[in-house]
Amino acid sequence: MFKYKNLVFIAVFFFLLPVSISAWAEAPKNAFSNNPVVAEVDGQPIMLDDLKNAKIQDTLVNLHQLQKGLLKQKVLQILRKKHPEMKKENIPQATRKDVENFYHKTPGIKEIGTFEEMESEIRQFLEATLKDSYYESQYETALQKGWVKDYFEAPNDFTVVASLGTAALWFSEDAAKSRPIIVLEYSDFQCPFCKRVQGTIKKLRQRYASQVQFGYRHFPLPFHKEATQLAEATECAREQGRFWEMQAVIYENAPQTITRDAIFDYARQAGVRDAETFEACSISGKYKARVNRDVAVGVRLGIVGTPTFVVGLYNPDKKTLAGEMFSGAVSENDFIQKIEKYLALSEQTGPLSSLAKTP
Numbered sequence: 001m002f003k004y005k006n007l008v009f010i011a012v013f014f015f016l017l018p019v020s021i022s023a024w025a026e027a028p029k030n031a032f033s034n035n036p037v038v039a040e041v042d043g044q045p046i047m048l049d050d051l052k053n054a055k056i057q058d059t060l061v062n063l064h065q066l067q068k069g070l071l072k073q074k075v076l077q078i079l080r081k082k083h084p085e086m087k088k089e090n091i092p093q094a095t096r097k098d099v100e101n102f103y104h105k106t107p108g109i110k111e112i113g114t115f116e117e118m119e120s121e122i123r124q125f126l127e128a129t130l131k132d133s134y135y136e137s138q139y140e141t142a143l144q145k146g147w148v149k150d151y152f153e154a155p156n157d158f159t160v161v162a163s164l165g166t167a168a169l170w171f172s173e174d175a176a177k178s179r180p181i182i183v184l185e186y187s188d189f190q191c192p193f194c195k196r197v198q199g200t201i202k203k204l205r206q207r208y209a210s211q212v213q214f215g216y217r218h219f220p221l222p223f224h225k226e227a228t229q230l231a232e233a234t235e236c237a238r239e240q241g242r243f244w245e246m247q248a249v250i251y252e253n254a255p256q257t258i259t260r261d262a263i264f265d266y267a268r269q270a271g272v273r274d275a276e277t278f279e280a281c282s283i284s285g286k287y288k289a290r291v292n293r294d295v296a297v298g299v300r301l302g303i304v305g306t307p308t309f310v311v312g313l314y315n316p317d318k319k320t321l322a323g324e325m326f327s328g329a330v331s332e333n334d335f336i337q338k339i340e341k342y343l344a345l346s347e348q349t350g351p352l353s354s355l356a357k358t359p
Helices: 004-026 054-079 096-105 115-144 192-207 227-238 243-253 260-269 275-284 288-301 332-349
Strands: 037-041 044-047 160-163 181-187 212-218 308-315 320-327
Touching (some): 054 115, 054 320, 096 115, 160 288, 181 332, 192 243, 192 332, 212 227, 212 288, 227 275, 227 288, 260 275, 308 332, 320 332
Parallel strands (some): 181 212
Antiparallel strands (some): 037 044, 160 320, 308 320
């Protein structure tokens, strides 16, 4: 039986419906917040960003990148129906010369396998890279022509506060105070990706010689048997002012299996003058605790692999940097984008004070 309250409900519904439709139509299409309130405690809001740590942030960033790739594929799939220039027949292919150049010029790859063993995998990697670059170019064209509006925002930045501790510094500590930005590296001497990124870091040191400090802390992975020994050896070379020279020699020469005599030879190549003191230091395990402390601090920061970098604003009073953490053999361009962001921020705010408990 149709009741009066049903009639009232229908009347109210149709009265409010135009208002609801109007409000929805006037709302911006990108009104979604990527930092919503997820709970309230005694009237105090807890935001989604309050639930982050370094591992969660890394997962969110990776998820965003995957979804962004799918978004671009979907956009281009739709556009190809109406815009011939969006066709995918013009994707460049990797030549044998491209594969050979990559094999011979990429640090660390020869240690993984011979050219014949690596050729197919390298070709797949290069062609995937060329395809991604081609699609990225098409997507940028679509944005410029106004064919697509992109509302998909990346996760908000997650600020990591990291202590320099006993990090080796490329420039002197006094010089560090005049450089508002620090790039702090956590690496493993037997990690091929750590080896690969050293050339990029060298270019960045030259590019930002008067603006950015560069630091290095150890993070030997447990399945790299000699990595801890090599880390301790660089600290012994540091006693004689040859840390960076020793680091460079190891990354350039060290195979996966290393003898103690080879380490002594690296020290000589690095210019360590007092060989007897160096040998006694490296045999004694004098700096084992320092290396272990670097690893412990890295684990508390959320580091799980190498190389991992923290780039951010330097607080000379607390000897900390506040910024963002990322991992892998990152490209020079990606480094530049992050460094430039923090250089611009430093001009506006100066060094950040500590935002969280420092490991």
